[in-house]
């Protein structure tokens with residue numbers, strides 16, 4: 025942790041800094057409240073050690089002041105051995121803990137370990153809160169599709185390393201969910217997972233959002249800030265839509281990847297950040313490189329471990345398990361445990377091309393569960409595009425050839441069943457025959 029020590033006695037500053045360094049922390053020092061305030065503004069401070077007696081100043085007044093400004097940094101107060109009152113006063117004013125002076129390094133170490141644990145819990149809670157807010161249905165990370173299985177396997181094998189993972193694929197295919205799953209399987213799982221959505225910000229804002237800035241760096245930079253790179257220190261930074269990062273920022277990302285170094289906007293001091301990067305894009309990065317919109321060196325650096333999430337239309341055998349997964353989740357969430365999906369509605373879902381991928385499917389199931397009037401979701405409960413596809417599709421009794429009907433029937437049964445064996449059993453033919461038919465019809 026970066027720890028600020030505030031004490032007016034130079035020897036205390038020196039020995040405490042020495043002890044902190046030996047414990048693996050980075051000490052920063054200040055002799056009075058003015059210097060301390062400046063350090064809090066310019067440095068990323070994780071904990072503060074504050075002496076009650078700061079010469080002519082009272083350290084506890086400084087504590088009250090930073091709390092009034094909304095600064096929640098954990099503070100451990102140095103109190104005189106005999107003064108119970110100042111310890112009580114310190115706790116009342118928002119100190120995290122106190123330690124009587126002189127102290128032995130072991131006591132300080134234990135108190136700091138508690139602070140560190142507290143910080144971790146705070147990050148975890150913030151993280152869980154965002155997850156809950158997004159109300160992710162139970163994520164399904166199994167698949168019957170070889171392409172998806174291989175994407176998951178590669179990504180999870182790389183999870184334990186610090187390697188950058190690039191996740192490609194159309195919008196709504198689960199790139200963010202996969203990035204999160206990689207983080208959860210890494211040895212950084214108990215640290216922060218920080219997301220930055222690149223296209224939603226202008227170049228200036230994106231740069232400052234990533235790296236932070238110093239006061240006055242640009243119009244509107246009213247105070248020093250720390251960016252998401254600093255927030256993700258020791259954890260994972262997820263760059264969503266990296267294909268849209270402006271060319272000017274790309275070299276800075278490359279430097280962060282290669283040297284783990286960066287500077288805040290308007291700052292000359294180089295800082296280190298131990299972040300693991302996961303990036304995603306729905307753009308064809310090779311084409312972006314060819315068009316001169318994406319740096320080739322960054323592209324090669326990113327694509328060392330690249331996985332591709334296919335469109336939902338290319339995952340036919342995953343479709344119904346995903347539907348059942350969402351049905352379970354939303355019927356529970358909406359308190360409608362006996363609600364079912366009718367066979368016709370299932371067929372309409374199988375027939376639909378799913379341009380919006382998993383996101384569209386999730387939204388459809390959520391909407392249907394909320395709106396269904398009886399205990400069954402029927403085709404009539406689905407939006408118009410599903411009913412149209414049902415009416416225009418090939419059905420017995422429509423003016424179509426037997427071959428076209430057979431083709432359509434086989435396609436749907438394959439899409440609905442988990443294996444070719446099961447499909448063959450449903451169709452009443454043997455697997456080898458189905459295999460041949462499928463090939464001839466171009467369904468495999």
Ligand SMILES: Nc1ncnc2c1ncn2[C@@H]1O[C@H](COP(=O)(O)OP(=O)(O)OP(=O)(O)O)[C@@H](O)[C@H]1O
Pocket residue numbers: 160161162163164165193194195196197198199200201202264304306382383386
């Ligand atoms: N494996 C999964 N199991 C269940 N639901 C999933 C899964 N993956 C994604 N989803 C759901 O699909 C939706 C889109 O997922 P996600 O945001 O990860 O896609 P994305 O590819 O990152 O999209 P975009 O490119 O638009 O950012 C979310 O609502 C998510 O809950």
